[in-house]
Amino acid sequence: MRRRIDRTRSFWAILLALAMVVAACTGTDTSDTTAGGTETTAGEETTETTGTTEAPDEGTDTTAAPSDGAVSNPDTFVHAADDEPTSLDPAQVEAGEGGETVILQVFDRLVEFSPEGPDLVPGLAEEVPSDDNGLISENGLTYTFMIREGVVDHLGNAVDATDVKYSWDRVLTMDLPESNAGVLAENISATEAPDPQTFVVTLNQPNAAFLNSVVTLAVASIVSEEAVEANGGIVAGEPNEFMATSPVGTGPYVFVEWNRGENLLFEINQDYWGTPANLDLRIEIVPDPDVRVLGIRAGDYDTIETDPSFVGDIEGAEGVTIFQGEFLLEPIHIAFNLNFPPDQIPADDTISADFFYDPLIRQAFNFAFDYEAFVNGALGGFGAPTPFYLPQGVLGYSEDLPVYSQDLAMAEQLFTEAGVWDEGFTVSVIAEQGNLFEIAALVLKDSLEGLNPNFSVNVLAVAEAQFDEAHASDPLPYAMWVKNADPFADPHAFLHEYMNPDGNWGQVHGFRNGYQEPDQIAEMIDEASVITDPDEREAIYQELASILYEDPMWIIAGNEVAVMAHRDWVQGFVMNPLWPRPSLKFALFDKG
Amino acid sequence: MQIRDYVLRRLMVLPILIIGTSLIVFTLTRIGGSPIGIYLSHEMTQDEVAEIEERYGLDQPLPVQYLTWAGGMITGDWGWSGVAAAPVRQVFPNKLGATLELAVAAGVVAVALGIGLGTYGGSRRDRLPDHLTRVFSISGAAMPIFWFGILLLIVFWVGLGWAPIGRSNSNLFQSIAHPTGLYTVDALLAGNWSAFVDAVWHLLLPAVTLGFGTTAIITRMMRSSLVETLSEEYVDAARAKGLPEKLVLRRHARRNALIPTVTVIGLSFGFLLQGTVVVEIIFRWPGLGRWMADAVLRGDQATIMAYVMFTSVLFLMVNLVVDVTYAYLDRRVVLGA
Numbered sequence: 001m002r003r004r005i006d007r008t009r010s011f012w013a014i015l016l017a018l019a020m021v022v023a024a025c026t027g028t029d030t031s032d033t034t035a036g037g038t039e040t041t042a043g044e045e046t047t048e049t050t051g052t053t054e055a056p057d058e059g060t061d062t063t064a065a066p067s068d069g070a071v072s073n074p075d076t077f078v079h080a081a082d083d084e085p086t087s088l089d090p091a092q093v094e095a096g097e098g099g100e101t102v103i104l105q106v107f108d109r110l111v112e113f114s115p116e117g118p119d120l121v122p123g124l125a126e127e128v129p130s131d132d133n134g135l136i137s138e139n140g141l142t143y144t145f146m147i148r149e150g151v152v153d154h155l156g157n158a159v160d161a162t163d164v165k166y167s168w169d170r171v172l173t174m175d176l177p178e179s180n181a182g183v184l185a186e187n188i189s190a191t192e193a194p195d196p197q198t199f200v201v202t203l204n205q206p207n208a209a210f211l212n213s214v215v216t217l218a219v220a221s222i223v224s225e226e227a228v229e230a231n232g233g234i235v236a237g238e239p240n241e242f243m244a245t246s247p248v249g250t251g252p253y254v255f256v257e258w259n260r261g262e263n264l265l266f267e268i269n270q271d272y273w274g275t276p277a278n279l280d281l282r283i284e285i286v287p288d289p290d291v292r293v294l295g296i297r298a299g300d301y302d303t304i305e306t307d308p309s310f311v312g313d314i315e316g317a318e319g320v321t322i323f324q325g326e327f328l329l330e331p332i333h334i335a336f337n338l339n340f341p342p343d344q345i346p347a348d349d350t351i352s353a354d355f356f357y358d359p360l361i362r363q364a365f366n367f368a369f370d371y372e373a374f375v376n377g378a379l380g381g382f383g384a385p386t387p388f389y390l391p392q393g394v395l396g397y398s399e400d401l402p403v404y405s406q407d408l409a410m411a412e413q414l415f416t417e418a419g420v421w422d423e424g425f426t427v428s429v430i431a432e433q434g435n436l437f438e439i440a441a442l443v444l445k446d447s448l449e450g451l452n453p454n455f456s457v458n459v460l461a462v463a464e465a466q467f468d469e470a471h472a473s474d475p476l477p478y479a480m481w482v483k484n485a486d487p488f489a490d491p492h493a494f495l496h497e498y499m500n501p502d503g504n505w506g507q508v509h510g511f512r513n514g515y516q517e518p519d520q521i522a523e524m525i526d527e528a529s530v531i532t533d534p535d536e537r538e539a540i541y542q543e544l545a546s547i548l549y550e551d552p553m554w555i556i557a558g559n560e561v562a563v564m565a566h567r568d569w570v571q572g573f574v575m576n577p578l579w580p581r582p583s584l585k586f587a588l589f590d591k592g
Numbered sequence: 593m594q595i596r597d598y599v600l601r602r603l604m605v606l607p608i609l610i611i612g613t614s615l616i617v618f619t620l621t622r623i624g625g626s627p628i629g630i631y632l633s634h635e636m637t638q639d640e641v642a643e644i645e646e647r648y649g650l651d652q653p654l655p656v657q658y659l660t661w662a663g664g665m666i667t668g669d670w671g672w673s674g675v676a677a678a679p680v681r682q683v684f685p686n687k688l689g690a691t692l693e694l695a696v697a698a699g700v701v702a703v704a705l706g707i708g709l710g711t712y713g714g715s716r717r718d719r720l721p722d723h724l725t726r727v728f729s730i731s732g733a734a735m736p737i738f739w740f741g742i743l744l745l746i747v748f749w750v751g752l753g754w755a756p757i758g759r760s761n762s763n764l765f766q767s768i769a770h771p772t773g774l775y776t777v778d779a780l781l782a783g784n785w786s787a788f789v790d791a792v793w794h795l796l797l798p799a800v801t802l803g804f805g806t807t808a809i810i811t812r813m814m815r816s817s818l819v820e821t822l823s824e825e826y827v828d829a830a831r832a833k834g835l836p837e838k839l840v841l842r843r844h845a846r847r848n849a850l851i852p853t854v855t856v857i858g859l860s861f862g863f864l865l866q867g868t869v870v871v872e873i874i875f876r877w878p879g880l881g882r883w884m885a886d887a888v889l890r891g892d893q894a895t896i897m898a899y900v901m902f903t904s905v906l907f908l909m910v911n912l913v914v915d916v917t918y919a920y921l922d923r924r925v926v927l928g929a
Contacts, residue, residue: 086677094633177640178633237643245678256766260676260683261878263762282762286876287886290742295757298750465629465674465891472636486635497635504637 071569071591072299077279079586080286080295080304084261087178089243090221091171094178095486096330100218100580102264105281105587106154107221107249110145110164110199111211113578115588117326118393118489120211124148124164124222124250124273125199129211131532140206140532145199151273153224154254161193166225168201170234180219187214206530208537209490216489218580224248252277252587261285277587296320296565302591303566303573305582308382309436314565321570324382325562326577327392329487332440333498334369334429334555336362337479339510344477346428348458351479355425357514362552364414366404370447375558378439382561388548389485389494391559393577395534396491396541402549404556408451415452424454430470431482433461440482440557474508482557489578491541492529499548500525509553516551567591598919602912613904614665617897618658626650627893630674648672665901671894675886680898683883689773690759691879694871695864697795698803702864703857705807710814710853715841717819725811732808737867741801741874748797755797758876761790798875802867806860813856817849824848 072078085099090107093099110125120128125145129135135144151159168184168191175181187210190202203210214220223243228234231242247255252274253266266281284301286292292304293313297320306314306322314320336356345351356362375383386392387401415421429444431437438461445457460478462470470478488494496503501511501518503525512518521544528540562577564584571590575583621627631644645651648671649660664670670680713725748755760775764787770778776795779788821827822845830840869881880899887895 084675084677086674095635097633177636177643238647257762259762259878260678260686261883262759262876265762265766284758284876288873288876291745291757291874291876294742294745294750298753298757300749300757463629463889463891465627465632466625467629468632469626469629472632472638472641474638504635 072567073282073302074591075280076282077570077586077589077591078282078284078300078302079582079584080284080292080301081582082287082289082292082305082307084285085264087239087244088247088255088258089240090167090179090218090223090247091174091181092176092179092239092244093218095180095218096484096581098581101283101582101584102247102255103218103221103249104251104580104585105253105266106247106251106255107218107223108151108251109217109221110147110215113216113489113576115574115576115585117576118212118578120216124151124159140208140530141203143201143203143210145201147197147199148273149197151250152271153227153250154248154269155224155227156271157224157226159222159224159250160196161199162196163225164199164222165191165193166228167222168220170223170228171219173234173236174240175237176239180217183214183217184219206532207492208529208532208534209492213488213490213493216578222250224250252585253281275587278590279586281586293565296567299567301567302570302589303564303582303584306563306565308380308560308563309378311380311382311563311565319568321566321568321573323564323566323573323575325564325575325583327384328560328562328577328581328583329391329393329489330484331386331389331391331559332436332482332484332557334440334444334482334557335480335505335509336365336514336553336555337476337481337509338513338553339475339508340479341475341477344475345479346458346460348426348456349428349479350424350426354513355420355427356479358418359514359516359551360414360418361420362514363550364411364418365444365448366552366555367407367414368411368444368447368451369404369555369557370406370443371404371558372406373446374440374443378436378443379558379560382563383558384561386556386559387545388552388554388556389498390491390541390545391485391494394489394491394494396538396545398542401542401545404549404552406447411451421452422454424452424456426456426458427479428458428460429480429482430460430462430467430478432464432467437482437484443557444480444482444555476508487577487580491537492525495525495541495544496529499544499553505553511553514551514553517547521547521551595919595923599916602915606908606912609908610905611662613908614662614901615658617900617904618661621893621897621900622654624893625891627891630890630892630894631672661897665898670898673883673887673892673895675883675890675892675895680895684898684902685773686770687878687880687883689770689775690877691865691868691872691881693774693776694795694798694802694868694877694879695861697799698801698806698864698867698871699857699861701799701803702806702810702860705803706810706857707814707850707853709807710811711818711841711846711849713811714815714818714822714849715845717822722815725815729808729812729815732804733812735804737801737805737870738874740804741798741871744797744801745874756794757797758794759791759878760787760794764790798871798877801875802864802871805867806864809860810853810856814849814853817852818845821845821849 081098081101083098085102086097087093087099088102090103093103108124110123111120111128112123114121122128124147126148127133127135127146129143129145147161147164153159171181171184187203187207188201189204192200194200227248228243232240245258252269252272254269256265256267258264263285264283268277268280270276286295289307289310293310295301296304297317299319311322314322338356342353371385385403387403390397390401412421429441431441441459445459448455448457471481485494485498498505500506500522501515502522515521524540524544528537531537562575562583564575564582566573569591571592572588574588577583579585628645628650631648632641649657668681673680673683676683709725709728713722716722749757765775768778768782768784768787771781772778775791776788779791827840827845830844868879869885871877872879872882873885884899
């Protein structure tokens with residue numbers, strides 16, 4: 001009898017324990033944190049928004065749940081970033097890298113993009129130079145910036161035009177390969193500071209995009225001469241370790257501390273020349289997206305860097321708003337390499353060196369790609385196709401420009417005309433593992449292999465360092481690769497970088513081997529860059545977009561919409577994709 | 593041979609072993625590819641890549657690179673960690689401190705809970721408490737750490753708001769020096785009680801998560817051992833003497849049952865260190881495990897080589913100490929050598 005009672009107790013004990021485990025699993029929305037559930041939900045909810053190529057005109061709050069709880073960290077704004085910066089020095093920071101976030105808060109530039117959009121507003125310069133105010137010379141070669149009086153850096157040193165000249169000359173002298181120093185060097189022939197309030201720049205040739213695409217860059221941020229000279233000064237070709245880890249600027253936030261792997265701390269700059277920030281700032285390093293989602297749900301983070309693929313995890317969370325803004329300026333593209341060394345590509349590849357010379361094949365690849373699957377799946381519906389090479393939001397973009405959509409019949413016809421339909425081919429695509437780029441490569445694989453069993457695509461998903469090394473090779477030993485574009489504010493930068501046969505990628509990929517009219521394309525890109533009339537420029541870019549559609553050098557898988565989750569208590573929330581990622585200026589925010 | 597000669601000989605061999613280890617570490621890492629990738633950005637030209645190679649000495653012949661690296665390891669220049677964006681040597685002590693603190697805290701949780709629950713269950717064999725501890729130990733051994741950690745975060749961080757995430761409240765620790773790298777100890781040394789409480793509070797969830805699996809193993813071991821001990825004749829003899837059951841348990845049974853359990857506890861510390869990788873990622877714990885996982889995934893060879901070299905040398909040193917200890921304890925070791 002005793003034995004029987006013990007068995008009964010044992011049964012109930014086990015049942016109770018199991019019930020507790022099950023209750024713990026089902027009662028706390030665990031399933032919301034898995035990636036699988038999010039894609040479906042987010043995709044369904046956003047199909048209507050992104051089914052067309054329209055960019056949202058303004059930032060819109062798609063979900064708003066009022067928060068009943070008290071504000072967490074009332075004196076500090078807490079942002080959860082997805083990665084650790086590599087350098088905080090404007091002279092060393094890489095475009096699109098986490099350090100730009102810090103530089104945007106700690107440093108000023110001469111002019112800035114306004115919170116509302118692409119309009120420029122004064123920064124350390126009192127006015128934005130223009131033809132009307134006479135601060136741009138008639139020949140378009142000289143820009144004069146009148147520098148504000150009474151500006152001090154975070155150490156209390158006065159900052160004037162000599163510091164501005166010092167800052168730009170410093171970048172040019174250091175000329176670090178990681179940075180955008182080359183952009184300054186390409187454009188500038190001389191800098192002068194004739195008096196403490198006047199800074200004059202002379203360009204090599206007129207450049208309509210100078211203010212938008214050079215002066216606003218992180219690399220053009222203003223540092224204090226005293227601060228740099230007291231901490232290592234300028235050494236050509238060598239990074240300054242002090243500035244890379246302890247930046248001193250004039251911006252609304254004073255850098256305090258960088259705890260590696262944990263966070264970066266900032267305080268309000270009480271002596272800021274403009275409107276001071278409302279709150280101190282803490283940027284938490286949180287690489288795991290699930291933890292970022294949990295953190296904003298818990299109320300510990302005020303904003304989190306949000307990938308469209310996990311929006312579904314946040315939607316409906318109490319006290320959390322999902323802000324859907326403009327398109328990012330970093331389209332995800334798949335490259336055609338027309339210059340690969342045949343003996344160095346992966347052994348399985350069967351394509352010949354001139355395979356991508358034929359525009360029919362490049363068009364066929366573009367028609368075969370399943371854009372809808374990528375945008376609605378990987379991007380969770382927060383994205384759209386993009387014309388060549390004018391992302392939504394830059395000058396020249398229009399909804400009327402031609403964009404590719406999947407047309408399998410057309411793809412088959414073009415592959416047949418090109419003579420590769422029957423014999424097929426094998427090609428490898430290299431991509432960084434575990435992110436949207438790998439998914440884009442897999443979508444290409446599915447698209448082509450589903451179209452014709454004789455087509456084979458090998459996706460080589462590799463570590464970031466391995467990808468970067470391959471990506472920087474010339475000649476590049478892969479016929480195809482996937483990455484996103486660097487963000488630029490002006491169309492010339494995109495077209496020169498990614499379409500010009502004489503531009504960076506044009507040379508590495510041998511675009512002249514494939515373009516039907518390479519000289520015409522190069523001339524049009526160069527011509528548009530020096531025209532100051534926006535309408536005239538726009539017309540050239542739109543004509544170019546149509547030409548490049550017929551002669552595509554990339555597959556543009558899609559362009560992401562800027563999405564950001566923030567707590568309801570964040571006041572004055574605004575994001576501008578023209579600011580470096582995550583496109584936020586924290587000094588504009590308050591909590592309450 | 594005298595013990596002194598034996599020790600001297602071992603000490604003379606040690607540098608050769610370290611050099612051999614460094615050669616193996618360097619060669620094996622380089623077989624995996626060039627370390628240049630972690631320092632590159634996506635749009636660099638060939639000239640810019642060449643500049644980066646020159647900056648890090650990667651344009652030199654491999655033997656020169658080896659000598660530079662090995663010399664740096666001796667002089668304290670362990671290379672630049674691309675993942676941490678700082679010199680490896682500067683970051684390493686903080687990360688090591690964070691991981692040790694977590695592992696020790698998890699060990700304390702595991703030992704205290706494991707012995708307590710094992711004793712409690714084992715002394716109540718086949719009764720409800722025993723069944724519950726068995727369910728607990730089975731679930732602890734079966735439950736994946738990452739799942740359990742996320743579960744704790746959802747309940748105690750998001751749901752109840754009781755527990756924080758990360759290593760500390762940065763505001764509290766901003767002004768505290770870190771002579772040991774162990775935040776709890778540093779806070780005590782600084783005499784800052786609120787910082788100490790904060791450090792312990794931050795340690796709680798990751799330590800429980802990391803220690804859960806080990807707790808289960810220790811609980812099971814302790815229970816089985818105690819059950820076996822309680823059936824020994826000398827325990828019956830103690831009971832026959834009229835000793836109260838509590839005294840029988842405490843003085844006679846538990847002490848002997850602890851012997852095999854202590855062996856398991858010793859072996860478990862390695863298991864705890866392995867588990868830190870997952871726990872540090874989930875709980876944003878800035879330790880060695882998370883750093884190394886990042887370094888491996890992103891190909892940060894300077895970090896990987898420094899870590900492997902450090903652990904290898906540590907192992908060699910520990911091995912030396914053990915061998916010397918054996919020699920003192922047992923003369924045959926020396927004579928045999």
